[in-house]
Amino acid sequence: MAAAQDMSSPRVRRQLGAYGQAAVGVGVRGDGAMVGVHDRADDGEAQAVAGAVAGDAGLLPVEGLEQALGDDVIDMPPGVLHLDDDLFLAQDREVYRAAGLVVGQGVVEQVEQELTEQGGIAGDGAVGLGVDVEAQVRRGRLRGAFGSRVRGEGREVVVAGRGIGPMTVNDKQYKQLVGPITRTADFATVTVWIVALAGTVILALIVASSLRERRKELGILLSLGEKKPKLLGQHLVEVVACAVIAVGLASAGSQFLSQTIGDRLLAGEVSSAEDTAANADNGPDPSAVTGAGGATPLTEDAPEVEPIDSLDVRLGTADIAKVGATGLGIAALATLIPGARVLRLDPRDILTKGD
């Protein structure tokens, strides 16, 4: 019979599948936490547990799993996760459908082999393939990559798919919650890159222009025998001194500025999200992904949630150091590159061309 699975093991809990004859389904909540669903064969009632893993002999009632998993039991809010009823299997069929995938009898052996090779959890009576649901969710491509094989009464049946059909997940609430803040973060990231690139170009042009204006001065000092590295160092010190002052001012003002700008941006995004949600209420929910098997999204019961509408911006020493180092690096490069070009010339060339 089934080898007992340690259901408290983090590895097991991070994986999906491996179920007994009562069969299972898996999914994620809107916040990415993993939940498992199993169907009790006796009454067909779906239950939700966290990281449900069971051997064919070890399928526990929900109460038992809750006890075994302790704090890991997650109450699945209605409407967050829906699995097609076809996922839950009857024991006497040779072809089963799970998450939209139909697996024929002929591929049973292949499935079993693949599942085992891919790190599935195998027991005497069950074999399952797990996936890291959280990673898949982060990548935005959760698929029903699980499967299990059950031996029951001397027959082999495949009870779950191989990761082809997408899970039926309704993440509307999650998107409602984090959508505005995600868009704000995306905007901030793009802004930071644009500012950094534009800043580098502008600073380089300003310094190059300044060096051009001071070209004659450089020529005069060189004609007196001043060393080139010393002249370059002098310019570098001047630019870095300005950069240090700029970083100091930025550090002092950025907490206030970023909080203000962040709040405004977020308010705009929240408003936009609310408008979108209001429009979406009048049509089909685009965020409900259905499986290839035609799982039915159940959104009617999903409660509305308020999007996150406030930011707590904190500027740490590490952030200031990172910005400061970047700024100083840009200033140094913007000085050294055009400076080196000018100082490559002889003083006579500098003084002649300067005229």
Added chain:
Amino acid sequence: MTFLPHAPVLELTEVTRSYQSGNRKRTVLRGISYAFEPGRMYAVIGPSGSGKTTLLSLASGLDSPSAGTVRFRGKDVAELGLGRYRNRHAATVFQSLNLLTYMTAVQNITSAMEITGVQRGNKNQRAVELLDLLGVDAGDHNRRTLKLSGGQQQRVAIARALACEVDILFADEPTGSLDHETAGGIISVFRKLAHDEGKCVVVVTHSREVAAASDEVLQLKRGKLSAR
């Protein structure tokens, strides 16, 4: 190391300078050889475009010859280092003066003394002495050179070169923007510098007065240097 009084301080040997202009190569100086001695004042004359300023640039270490060598006290200045040569042994009064216009007259001189490592206790005092010697009004000592007249700027440029206390002083048209009286004073300073302090003074000029006051007059014509 000791030097004979009339051993050359500066030797040009087969010095050639050419410039590439597109596909065309223009030779300004052709195989010039000459030895400059300490304690003497030289005037280099020649028509415009004859290469006087180019010769001065090569001799003063502002530029390198295309061929040939420039030796200071027997040592190739390229090996010595052009920067070091300019810093320790040669000073130039440019035709375009090349003063640091955001500095005062005194600051121009003291900063040059700092750069060339002149060992003087009171550099400001020395700067004032030189400015007085060259007839710069006391009221102009601490004015930015940008606000000084052309003649005053010329004097400051000469004072800066004198302040560097080098072995060879080069001057490109040093009296060009000065009146006769002041020009006479400058020539007198150059002569004293050569004869009393043993410096080698090389002046590029169109002025007959300067040429007449010099110990040697060298004529540059068609890229060749000859003594008159």
